[in-house]
Amino acid sequence: MNHPPVVEWTEDEQVRTARWHSENGARPPRRIVVADDRTRADEAYRLACEGTALLWRGDFHNARQLLTALARRVDRRPRKAPPADVTQAFHLHRAAQNQRARILGMLLIPLDADLAVPLPRAPDVREACARAYGPPEGAEPPAGASGDTATLVSLRELLGVIGADEWRRKGVQIPALGGDRIHPHYGVFSPARGEYVDLVAEAPLPGRNLAFDIGTGTGVLASVLARRGVRRIVATDQDPRALACARENTARLGVAEQVEIVAADLFPAGRAPLVVCNPPWVPAKPTSPVEHAVYDPGNRMLHGFLTGLADHLTPGGEGWLILSDLAEHLGLRSRAELLDAFARGGLTVLDRLDIAPRHPRAQDTSDPLHVARAAEVTSLWRLGAAD
Numbered sequence: 001m002n003h004p005p006v007v008e009w010t011e012d013e014q015v016r017t018a019r020w021h022s023e024n025g026a027r028p029p030r031r032i033v034v035a036d037d038r039t040r041a042d043e044a045y046r047l048a049c050e051g052t053a054l055l056w057r058g059d060f061h062n063a064r065q066l067l068t069a070l071a072r073r074v075d076r077r078p079r080k081a082p083p084a085d086v087t088q089a090f091h092l093h094r095a096a097q098n099q100r101a102r103i104l105g106m107l108l109i110p111l112d113a114d115l116a117v118p119l120p121r122a123p124d125v126r127e128a129c130a131r132a133y134g135p136p137e138g139a140e141p142p143a144g145a146s147g148d149t150a151t152l153v154s155l156r157e158l159l160g161v162i163g164a165d166e167w168r169r170k171g172v173q174i175p176a177l178g179g180d181r182i183h184p185h186y187g188v189f190s191p192a193r194g195e196y197v198d199l200v201a202e203a204p205l206p207g208r209n210l211a212f213d214i215g216t217g218t219g220v221l222a223s224v225l226a227r228r229g230v231r232r233i234v235a236t237d238q239d240p241r242a243l244a245c246a247r248e249n250t251a252r253l254g255v256a257e258q259v260e261i262v263a264a265d266l267f268p269a270g271r272a273p274l275v276v277c278n279p280p281w282v283p284a285k286p287t288s289p290v291e292h293a294v295y296d297p298g299n300r301m302l303h304g305f306l307t308g309l310a311d312h313l314t315p316g317g318e319g320w321l322i323l324s325d326l327a328e329h330l331g332l333r334s335r336a337e338l339l340d341a342f343a344r345g346g347l348t349v350l351d352r353l354d355i356a357p358r359h360p361r362a363q364d365t366s367d368p369l370h371v372a373r374a375a376e377v378t379s380l381w382r383l384g385a386a387d
Contacts, residue, residue: 007032007152009055018110019151021133023187024288026105026154029053035107037062041069048106055108055152060122067107067155074100086372087331090284093369098287104156110149117158118148125158128165132186161186174220176201177227180253182220185245189293191220195355196278196322199380200224203353206318207273212236214266214277214305217293219246219259221276226255230274236264239292266304273317277305281324283332299333299341306345310385318350319383324357329372342383350382 005020009032020028030051035044036058044054044066056063079096083089112118115129115136130136164186171181172190176197184190191197200221208229213222216235225233235250237243243261250259262268267275280286280296287295296302302323309319327333342349357376364370 004151009033011055016149018149021111021151021153022105023132023157024101026102029106029108032108032152035066039066041066041073044107045070045073045103048103051106053106053108055110056119056155057110058119060109060117060119063107063109063119063155064159067104067159070104070107071100074103085331086329086369090330090332090369090372094284101156101287105154107155108152109155109158111151111153112148113150115151123162125162128161129158131165131168132161174224176224177220177253182218182223182249183245183252184218185241185248187241187289188239188245189217189290191218193357195357195378196324196380197221197224199322199353199355199378200276200320201228203320203380203382205230205274206316210234210272211274211276212268212272212312214275215279215301216246216261217242217278219249219261221278222246222259223250223253223255225274225276226250226258227253231258233259234262234268234272235259236262236266236268238263238265239289241289266301267308267312271312271314271317273314274320275309275312275317276320276322277301278322279305282327282330303341306341306347308345309383310346313385315385317384319347321381321383322378323381324376324378326372326376329375330369342381343386346386347383348386350384352382353380354378 005028006017007020007028008015008017011034032053032055033047035054035056039054047054048070083092109117111129113136115126117125167190168183168185171183172192173179173181174191174197175194182191197220201224205228209231211225211230211233213225213233213235216222216237219235222233222235235246237246243263247261250256250261279301280292280294282295283297283299284295285297286292305321313319328335354377357378
């Protein structure tokens with residue numbers, strides 16, 4: 001059994017301890033000082049840049065204002081013009097994002113044993129935290145823990161938990177589902193970018209008896225296939241949050257009898273006339289749970305799907321690979337490499353359906369990666385087993 005790390009600091013001339021929780025795997029801070037409503041933003045920024053975390057003991061709303069002030073200071077630091085080489089620009093952009101997250105992650109909030117925030121004017125986050133993190137720890141708090149501080153989390157992460165819980169309650173409207181909503185769980189990629197969903201809703205079906213949905217996430221593509229009349233869909237994922245999310249959404253949409261949710265790394269057992277996969281489209285390291293749907297180190301999932309696809313298709317069946325070409329425009333993967341992966345997997349291209357992005361970042365000229373984003377195209381590759 002893995003035990004969460006324990007952090008230590010001095011407060012009121014006593015050594016205190018608490019569990020450390022970080023969804024993105026950030027290491028516990030080496031040094032923690034207590035901060036409150038008297039703490040000035042410039043001093044907090046200096047400490048955060050030095051690697052010292054600030055445990056907030058003041059008004060919760062003031063903590064949010066301090067986080068905003070820290071973000072302004074990070075964002076106004078002078079930056080060099082982005083390099084002409086787009087691949088280098090991407091890596092520098094990711095490095096800047098990671099540094100920004102590290103600095104802003106130094107403002108910490110206490111949670112008590114019930115996952116409540118013991119601060120003035122703090123919202124009730126117990127249900128949101130329980131849905132994101134699981135129920136409160138049953139284990140005894142670490143020695144030296146005070147009654148109101150069982151766990152420390154970054155305020156930035158906690159605000160993300162609150163925002164994600166709001167999305168989970170409201171849901172995301174999906175035109176391909178007739179306007180019905182998908183409700184993403186914390187850490188599961190939201191289908192707010194609907195281009196790939198539209199492609200699956202419009203591509204000609206090779207049959208309606210059985211389909212596999214590889215890496216189902218929220219279950220949106222499995223639900224679209226069910227609404228299109230596919231009688232049985234086996235949807236796989238290896239993330240427990242995604243599996244729970246897909247089960248909830250398919251039940252809410254009334255297609256649970258058609259969709260079987262299975263824990264698997266890529267393929268279920270057997271073959272199907274249709275196998276669908278929308279893998280992460282950028283070969284880079286994710287830094288948070290939800291980024292696993294966007295970043296895939298070494299194209300692991302993409303190559304795994306292409307390598308195993310032919311062995312999971314019935315004769316005459318199709319594999320639908322839904323993939324953005326953003327990585328190609330960033331110089332991280334070439335079209336020739338993708339086509340070569342098709343050939344090595346014993347696959348042939350039957351057709352390709354394309355759609356341009358509609359998300360706002362494609363029109364944001366201030367984005368250092370604007371040229372690549374503006375050129376992005378998402379494609380549904382209809383693949384068959386080569387003779």
